[in-house]
Amino acid sequence: MLRFVAKRLALAVPTLWAVLTLVFVLVRIVPGDPTIVILGDQASPAARAALRERLGLDQPLWSQYWDFMVQILHGDLGRSLVTNRPIITDVGAVLPFTIELTVAALVIGVVIGVPLGVMAARRRDGFADWFARIFSLAGLSFPAFVSGILLLICFAVQLRWFPVISTANASDPMERLRALVLPAFNLGLIMVAYVTRVTRSGMLKALGEDYIRTARAKGLPQRIVVWRHALRNVLIPIVTVIGLYLGVLIGNAVVTEIVFNRPGLGKLIVTALNQRDYALLQGLMVVSAFAIVVANILTDLTYGLVDPRVKTA
Amino acid sequence: MTFALDTAAPNAEAPPANALTVEGLTTSIRIAGRWFDAVRDVSFTVGPRETLALVGESGCGKSLTALSIMGLLPAAVGRVSAGRIVVDGVDMTAADEPAREAMRGDRIGMIFQEPMTSLNPVLPIGFQIAESLIQHRGLSKRDARKRVVELMELVRIPAAEERLDAYPHQFSGGMRQRVMIAMALACSPRVLIADEPTTALDVTIQAQVLALLADLQKQVGLAVLLITHNLGVVASVADRVMVMYGGDVVESAPMRSFFKAPTHPYSEALLNAMPRVDRATALAPIPGQVPTLPDMPAGCRFQSRCPLRVDKCAERPPLVPMASDPAHAVRCWVRAGA
Ligand SMILES: Nc1ncnc2c1ncn2[C@@H]1O[C@H](COP(=O)(O)OP(=O)(O)O)[C@@H](O)[C@H]1O
Numbered sequence: 001m002l003r004f005v006a007k008r009l010a011l012a013v014p015t016l017w018a019v020l021t022l023v024f025v026l027v028r029i030v031p032g033d034p035t036i037v038i039l040g041d042q043a044s045p046a047a048r049a050a051l052r053e054r055l056g057l058d059q060p061l062w063s064q065y066w067d068f069m070v071q072i073l074h075g076d077l078g079r080s081l082v083t084n085r086p087i088i089t090d091v092g093a094v095l096p097f098t099i100e101l102t103v104a105a106l107v108i109g110v111v112i113g114v115p116l117g118v119m120a121a122r123r124r125d126g127f128a129d130w131f132a133r134i135f136s137l138a139g140l141s142f143p144a145f146v147s148g149i150l151l152l153i154c155f156a157v158q159l160r161w162f163p164v165i166s167t168a169n170a171s172d173p174m175e176r177l178r179a180l181v182l183p184a185f186n187l188g189l190i191m192v193a194y195v196t197r198v199t200r201s202g203m204l205k206a207l208g209e210d211y212i213r214t215a216r217a218k219g220l221p222q223r224i225v226v227w228r229h230a231l232r233n234v235l236i237p238i239v240t241v242i243g244l245y246l247g248v249l250i251g252n253a254v255v256t257e258i259v260f261n262r263p264g265l266g267k268l269i270v271t272a273l274n275q276r277d278y279a280l281l282q283g284l285m286v287v288s289a290f291a292i293v294v295a296n297i298l299t300d301l302t303y304g305l306v307d308p309r310v311k312t313a
Numbered sequence: 314m315t316f317a318l319d320t321a322a323p324n325a326e327a328p329p330a331n332a333l334t335v336e337g338l339t340t341s342i343r344i345a346g347r348w349f350d351a352v353r354d355v356s357f358t359v360g361p362r363e364t365l366a367l368v369g370e371s372g373c374g375k376s377l378t379a380l381s382i383m384g385l386l387p388a389a390v391g392r393v394s395a396g397r398i399v400v401d402g403v404d405m406t407a408a409d410e411p412a413r414e415a416m417r418g419d420r421i422g423m424i425f426q427e428p429m430t431s432l433n434p435v436l437p438i439g440f441q442i443a444e445s446l447i448q449h450r451g452l453s454k455r456d457a458r459k460r461v462v463e464l465m466e467l468v469r470i471p472a473a474e475e476r477l478d479a480y481p482h483q484f485s486g487g488m489r490q491r492v493m494i495a496m497a498l499a500c501s502p503r504v505l506i507a508d509e510p511t512t513a514l515d516v517t518i519q520a521q522v523l524a525l526l527a528d529l530q531k532q533v534g535l536a537v538l539l540i541t542h543n544l545g546v547v548a549s550v551a552d553r554v555m556v557m558y559g560g561d562v563v564e565s566a567p568m569r570s571f572f573k574a575p576t577h578p579y580s581e582a583l584l585n586a587m588p589r590v591d592r593a594t595a596l597a598p599i600p601g602q603v604p605t606l607p608d609m610p611a612g613c614r615f616q617s618r619c620p621l622r623v624d625k626c627a628e629r630p631p632l633v634p635m636a637s638d639p640a641h642a643v644r645c646w647v648r649a650g651a
């Protein structure tokens with residue numbers, strides 16, 4: 001298992017390097033002179049030249065690339081062009097909120113999606129199956145900002161169960177939790193949909209396998225046959241799907257944060273866009289890339305836990 | 314060791330002399346919305362220490378007979394529509410599902426044809442063997458592990474203790490079949506059903522697994538229902554033979570008298586299709602194949618492939634004992650009474 005972890009971590013290095021290079025290139029091939037974008041087209045050539053120098057844009061490309069990589073290796077994302085604060089500080093201040101939201105959505109997706117999918121597969125075409133199918137179709141067809149607004153109107157404005165204006169910053173943990181519920185459900189809905197689908201189809205397949213007949217031949221009760229023998233095997237495709245949609249989830253987290261006016265990376269991105277803070281944008285891209293690479297590593301490590309063939313192969 | 318024909322009626326009050334009694338078993342399969350009898354009126358008994366071989370080509374209803382006994386028919390497409398199945402004195406057909414669960418894996422075990430797919434790939438094999446001990450005997454995980462090591466040694470899996478936590482993919486086909494046997498025998502059942510246990514294995518491994526089964530049977534006094542289409546296997550391990558064709562038992566006899574005087578034309582054809590060292594003549598494969606259930610002819614189901622066919626075959630022949638040997642019964646208008 002340790003060797004498996006080490007191997008997986010070593011593999012992440014080239015991936016990360018490729019992603020960082022991509023960020024570097026993307027930022028530089030965006031059309032338009034960044035100094036004009038930042039200072040406006042009325043700026044004097046002298047001011048623009050000064051800014052170029054500050055950003056290091058007067059250096060040759062390879063030297064910019066080198067500096068960029070060395071900086072990141074030191075955990076330095078540069079300074080905001082607007083506030084001149086270190087970007088890592090601003091990101092660090094809001095990152096916990098985004099992580100909290102994403103993890104909560106993931107938990108909701110699994111805790112609701114897995115049992116729903118299992119029940120749907122056990123009684124094919126029964127009530128649970130129809131409910132699961134309609135629910136997952138709805139979950140997949142609503143964009144995050146539409147479902148977010150619907151949830152707000154329904155549960156915050158009309159029923160007043162949850163705050164309309166986010167209180168995620170509150171020091172009272174109960175209040176913080178209350179502020180988390182609606183956005184987490186909004187984000188979790190899509191995860192529930194994906195997880196339900198893959199669980200249902202995986203269970204339908206697994207329940208027809210020979211090893212299920214063996215389990216029943218041992219006299220195990222149906223409950224154990226389903227939840228232990230069949231579901232254990234379906235965990236593999238479930239983890240795959242969660243891993244695949246983690247990227248989508250992180251993207252939707254940004255949208256959800258904006259709709260619910262929560263602190264987090266989403267709000268920071270909007271700020272960066274509004275203020276044309278291109279250094280901040282680049283920093284945020286690096287952080288997102290990191291997040292997705294880490295999510296992928298965690299997914300692969302989870303594989304090692306659910307599929308014995310991975311770690312012993 | 315009595316042999317029950319269609320007519321045999323065991324005494325319900327007496328302690329069960331037979332580990333397994335099947336009477337008039339009829340199993341139906343649903344194909345395209347209609348139900349067809351895939352197993353028809355099958356009766357037999359197996360006593361302790363006895364091996365009954367059930368033979369026939371594939372598609373003759375052997376596995377369905379086994380699954381009916383176990384109560385493991387695929388729920389949506391299969392059902393036992395008539396008959397009685399008594400395992401170790403318990404009437405399985407009258408029992409509800411929890412009662413059947415209590416019997417399965419405890420008093421009756423089964424091993425399957427495909428060792429590669431019959432074990433759960435994501436659970437350690439030691440745990441898979443232990444499960445029935447935990448379920449039926451209420452053993453703690455720790456005590457079950459000890460017993461599992463003994464079982465693995467019993468079925469001669471080398472380095473049993475180290476391999477408790479190994480997974481099925483780390484085992485060869487032959488070793489997996491040993492795991493299946495250990496699993497089926499964990500609770501010391503009285504009856505073991507082995508559905509083509511060696512068909513998927515290499516020839517040398519086949520012999521080892523069969524020898525192991527025979528050995529264990531002697532040690533623990535098992536009643537074995539051995540399903541196979543290999544008559545060589547039958548000759549080496551069976552006490553009695555039952556030949557099935559199209560869901561019907563067409564011949565039933567003690568092993569020696571079966572090989573000395575195979576009587577049903579289908580049994581003859583099976584024997585002629587079998588390679589033998591004591592015979593120089595070429596093999597004669599049986600022409601044609603077993604009809605699918607919707608295409609089964611009325612009357613004798615073998616008539617479409619039978620060289621002895623007469624008009625009477627349009628009617629279903631009964632299974633009758635032979636005059637020369639009452640333990641030897643045959644279902645054929647032409648050969649009966651001979
Ligand atoms: N699940 C099933 N669905 C439809 N037909 C089946 C099913 N299982 C068995 N049958 C049919 O029942 C007959 C007997 O099958 P089976 O008992 O598996 O034969 P055997 O074990 O002797 O090879 C065959 O005609 C087979 O096609």
Ligand SMILES: [Mg+2]
Binds near residue numbers: 371372375376377508
């Ligand atoms: Mg079969």
